[in-house]
Amino acid sequence: xxxxxxxxxxxxAARIALGILFFVIFFALWAAVTFGGLVPKxxxxxxxxxxxxxxxxxxxxxxxxxxxxxVWRVVGGFLLAAAVAVPLGILMGAYKPIEALLEPMVSFAxxxxxSAFVPLLILWAGIGEKQKLLVIFIGSVFQIILMVSxxxxxxxxxxxxxxxxxxxxxxxxxxxxxxxxxxxEIAEILRLVLGWAWTYVIVAELIGSSSGIxxxxxxxxxxxxxxxxxxGIIVIGIIGLVSDFLFKMxxxxxxxxxxx
Amino acid sequence: MSLPVxxxxxxxGRVFPSVSGRPPVTALQPTDLSVAKNDFITILGPSGCGKSxxxxxVAGLDRPSSGRVLLDGREITGPxxxxxxxxxxxxxFPWLTVAxxxxxxLIERGVPERERGPIIAQFIAQVGLKGFENHLPKQLxxxxxxxxxxxxxxxxxxxxxxxxxxxxxxxxxxxGLMQELLLGIWExxxxxxxxxxxxxxxxxxxxxxxxxxxxxxxxxxxxxxxDLGHPRHYTIxxxxxxxxxxxxxxxxxxxxxxxxxxxx
Numbered sequence: 155x156x157x158x159x160x161x162x163x164x165x166x167a168a169r170i171a172l173g174i175l176f177f178v179i180f181f182a183l184w185a186a187v188t189f190g191g192l193v194p195k196x197x198x199x200x201x202x203x204x205x206x207x208x209x210x211x212x213x214x215x216x217x218x219x220x221x222x223x224x225v226w227r228v229v230g231g232f233l234l235a236a237a238v239a240v241p242l243g244i245l246m247g248a249y250k251p252i253e254a255l256l257e258p259m260v261s262f263a264x265x266x267x268x269s270a271f272v273p274l275l276i277l278w279a280g281i282g283e284k285q286k287l288l289v290i291f292i293g294s295v296f297q298i299i300l301m302v303s304x305x306x307x308x309x310x311x312x313x314x315x316x317x318x319x320x321x322x323x324x325x326x327x328x329x330x331x332x333x334x335x336x337x338x339e340i341a342e343i344l345r346l347v348l349g350w351a352w353t354y355v356i357v358a359e360l361i362g363s364s365s366g367i368x369x370x371x372x373x374x375x376x377x378x379x380x381x382x383x384x385x386g387i388i389v390i391g392i393i394g395l396v397s398d399f400l401f402k403m404x405x406x407x408x409x410x411x412x413x414x
Numbered sequence: 415m416s417l418p419v420x421x422x423x424x425x426x427g428r429v430f431p432s433v434s435g436r437p438p439v440t441a442l443q444p445t446d447l448s449v450a451k452n453d454f455i456t457i458l459g460p461s462g463c464g465k466s467x468x469x470x471x472v473a474g475l476d477r478p479s480s481g482r483v484l485l486d487g488r489e490i491t492g493p494x495x496x497x498x499x500x501x502x503x504x505x506x507f508p509w510l511t512v513a514x515x516x517x518x519x520l521i522e523r524g525v526p527e528r529e530r531g532p533i534i535a536q537f538i539a540q541v542g543l544k545g546f547e548n549h550l551p552k553q554l555x556x557x558x559x560x561x562x563x564x565x566x567x568x569x570x571x572x573x574x575x576x577x578x579x580x581x582x583x584x585x586x587x588x589x590g591l592m593q594e595l596l597l598g599i600w601e602x603x604x605x606x607x608x609x610x611x612x613x614x615x616x617x618x619x620x621x622x623x624x625x626x627x628x629x630x631x632x633x634x635x636x637x638x639x640x641d642l643g644h645p646r647h648y649t650i651x652x653x654x655x656x657x658x659x660x661x662x663x664x665x666x667x668x669x670x671x672x673x674x675x676x677x678x
Contacts, residue, residue, distance in 0.1 A: 315475050316505040316563075320519035320570060321495030330518070334509045411509045411550050 199381030207381035208389075217370060221389060224355055224366040227283065231290025232351045236344055238291075239298035244336075246299065247306025248328050260299050268293030269357040281362040286355065293354035294347050301347075305339040306332050338409035345401040352394050420606050421449040421472065421574060425481030428467050440631040441467045444480055447625065447634065449574075452604040454597075456611055456621035458663065460670050464632020465610045469578050472608065473499050485573060495519055498567030502579040504559045506551040512538065512562050513547040519570035537565035540599060557588040564596065574606040581616070593619055594648055601645050614667060618642075618659045619651060626663060628670045636666050 164172075181201055187193050188200035199207065211217035246253045246260075268289050275292075279285040309332050317331045359368025367386050374382035427444035442464035449455055457465045470476040472483055474493035483490040485497070493499075506515050513534050520530045538544060541561035551559055560580050567575060577596075581589045597620055600607055611617050617624045618640055626636040640659060642650055650656050 310505075312501055312503050312505045313507060315473075315493070316499065316501060316507075317518070318475065318493035319473055319495070319497060319499035319576075320566065321522040323522075326522060330522075331507070334507070337509075409509075411552065 196378055197380065199379075199384060204381040204384045204388075207379060208385035211370070211382055211385060215370075220366050220370050221393070224359065224368070224390075225393065227286045227358070227366065228290060228348070228351050228355045230283075231287040231355070232294055232344075232348055234287060235291045235294035235298060235347075235351075239295045240302055240340060240344075243299045243302025243340075244306050244328070244333060246303035247309075247336075248332050253303060253307070256299075257303070260296050260303075264296035264300055266292070266296075268354045272358055272361050276362050281364075286358045286363070286366075289358040290351050290354045294351050297347050297350065298343060301343045302336075302340055305336045305343065309335050338405060338412045341401070341405045341409065345398060345405070348397060348401065349394060352390060356390065418451050419448045420451040420453075420486060421447075421608075422484040423447040423449075423468070423472070423481070424484065426468065426471055426478040426483060427480040428464065428471065428476065429479045442471075442478075443631045443633040445632075445634055449606060449608065452606055453623060454600055454607045454609065454621050455623045455625060456609045456617040457625045457627060458611060458614065458617040458667065459627030459632075459635075460612060460629050460667065462632070463627040463629040463670070465612075465627050466578050467632065468627075469576050469608060469610050472574075473497050473576050475499075495523065495570045496573045498570055498572035498575045500560065500563045500567050500575070500577045500580040502582045504551065504556065504563070504583075506559055506562055506566070508551050511548045511550055512543060512554070515551070515562055516566045516569045518566060523570070533569055537569045540568070541565045541595065555588075556584050557592055560584065560592060561595065564599075568599070568603075568605075572605075574608065577607065577609045579611055580609075582611070582613075589616070590648060596620070597646060614660055614663045615651060618656060618663065619646065619648075624659075624663060626666045629673075635670070638663065 185201050188195070188198055195203075208217075242256070246256055271292050272285075272289055275285045275288050279288055313331055313335060314327055317327050322330060355366070356368040356371070359366040360372050363369040367390060371383050371386045374380075374386070423445060425444040425446060426442065427440070428442040430439045430441055432438045445468065457468065459465045467476060471478050472490065474490050474497065490497075506512075507518065510518065516534045516537055517530050520533060525533070534547075538547060541564055543558060543561055543565070546554065546558065551562070554562065563580070564577075581592045584592060593616060609617075609620055611620075621640050624636075624638045624640060625634055626638065627633065628635040638659070642653075642655060642659075
């Protein structure tokens with residue numbers, strides 16, 4: 155008799171099979187409720203229509219361009235945020251007076267919803283690319299600062315002490331211990347926040363935009379094209395999955411010392 | 415002792431200030447101790463006797479509440495490469511290989527790359543880690559990690575080597591081998607060494623002088639010379655002279671441990 159034992163690992167093949175199984179069940183249920191007539195076509199397209207709509211979007215309406223512009227916005231805003239936040243986070247984590255100065259502000263700012271800034275940013279920056287990048291920037295920058303600062307602040311104290319007894323100066327403790335010790339953690343934080351950046355970009359594109367995946371979704375709503383909306387959402391999911399996978403692969407390659 | 419004093423601990427005490435209403439804790443009563451150049455002393459005591467606190471003050475990682483520490487006549491104000499330290503916890507930098515770990519202090523001192531190579535090779539050979547230069551710490555056993563840590567501290571050519579229960583986390587067999595390795599290095603190089611331990615046998619085997627400390631409050635209780643010759647072979651551990659010293663120190667420590675155990 156097979157029983158589920160807590161924390162018992164499973165084989166690779168079983169893991170993949172179970173992962174695929176979920177999507178099979180998901181699409182089967184979806185097909186059942188749509189083809190079975192349980193849900194009117196106006197509200198939810200069936201999987202086949204969704205795929206057809208998606209194909210049409212890509213071949214006739216230049217959806218690939220929208221995907222490209224959305225990816226560029228996410229990456230652009232995210233890189234800007236990372237460039238500002240990672241050094242600030244390291245400084246905050248390393249130097250307590252800087253932490254005392256900035257922590258209250260950052261803790262407050264991280265709870266400001268990026269989406270609520272969209273109307274304000276449209277006033278300030280118009281509806282061009284600058285506004286989209288700013289939404290992602292505001293959504294990501296405070297999260298990265300705080301998480302990096304916590305990671306750096308939790309650096310193993312004995313490693314820092316060992317460096318001092320080996321002749322490190324304060325600056326070289328930051329450069330040669332705090333930064334390399336936390337580099338894998340920082341990369342993980344960036345991976346996580348990049349995932350969140352995807353939600354901000356869509357919000358930014360839903361309001362006041364003439365291109366991008368979010369824009370396509372809002373246009374499709376007006377046309378009741380639920381197949382297109384679902385296709386757009388799935389595309390976002392797939393891009394997120396791919397970028398996450400790439401990030402993980404790069405981290406594993408750079409930070410082999412962290413893994414077994 | 416005829417050798418000149420290298421390290422002078424002068425009335426060094428440490429009181430940890432009160433936390434949330436509790437009274438301040440005296441970790442170390444004002445203590446005097448002189449260490450001769452090239453001597454190997456062990457500081458022996460039960461946990462909580464302030465032996466690690468004393469060592470950390472010498473290292474400059476902790477500040478005394480009173481008194482001062484003089485190394486070659488200069489007052490210690492902070493950590494520095496003149497006092498190499500080996501910790502009980504494994505403190506190799508996990509992102510650096512064995513060779514890179516040993517190079518860490520050399521790079522801080524600005525030793526050019528072509529000079530670093532031979533120094534690293536020399537110390538890797540001394541601690542018996544040839545062939546492991548490019549291994550990461552996590553690929554090494556605990557004993558090998560501590561050997562690398564010793565090599566890393568020695569590569570800096572410190573005036574004095576401080577060891578804080580460096581073999582405390584190792585199994586008994588490895589521990590014995592590590593003691594011989596370190597003693598062998600000391601017999602060749604003759605560096606000043608302060609070695610903190612709670613293991614009586616280790617304290618006697620390694621040292622030419624055992625400082626016994628007592629707890630609550632931490633203070634020096636006895637200063638016992640170990641007149642066993644050098645080079646020391648591990649078989650000395652079964653000699654009558656060794657047993658006599660061990661018995662003597664066991665009595666000193668036992669009284670302490672009993673006191674500490676009945677206190678609560």
